[in-house]
Amino acid sequence: MVLQMARPWKHPDTGVYYLRKRVPSDVMPLVKRSMEKRSLGTKDPVEARRLHAEALARLESRWANLRSGLMRPTPIQMAAMAGDFYRSFITAGEEGRIAFFGHIHLNGWASRWVKKLRRRRGS
Known part of the structure; x- marks a missing residue:
């Protein structure tokens, strides 16, 4: 019996390749x-x-993480994640991909909440 290797699937109409996996x-x-x-x-x-x-490989890794269940990160892991987030946030700000100091655009309930707070403060 020959096992078939996973391979890209070509969409018949567009010709774009896809990853498809059960x-x-x-x-x-x-x-x-x-x-x-x-x-x-x-x-x-x-x-x-x-x-x-x-x-x-990313999909298989995601499935392996889901199989292992939830796990609480250690304080060292949390500090590492916070450092990674901080570095990416600062880099994004320096590259102009996000704006700092009140220029961040909020959507939905967050923007309504901020507007309500500003009305209360009178600013």
Whole structure:
């Protein structure tokens, strides 16, 4: 019996390659779908194979994390995550991708809450 290796799936209408993989039964209740399908964003078969391997590794890693369940990070892990967030936040600000000091745009309930607070303060 020959096992078939996972490979990119080409959409018949658009020609764009996709990652398609059946969700394992033990992960299905957590993911709430039977098939994972993601666009690889390319029509080039060589590039699609490379992107497929990367996307498949990320997907398998995600499923492994879901199987292991929730775990509480240690204080050292929390400090490391906070440091990573801080560095990416500062870098984004320096590159102009986000604005600091009250220029952040809020959506939905957050913007209504901020407007309500500003009315109360009279500013």
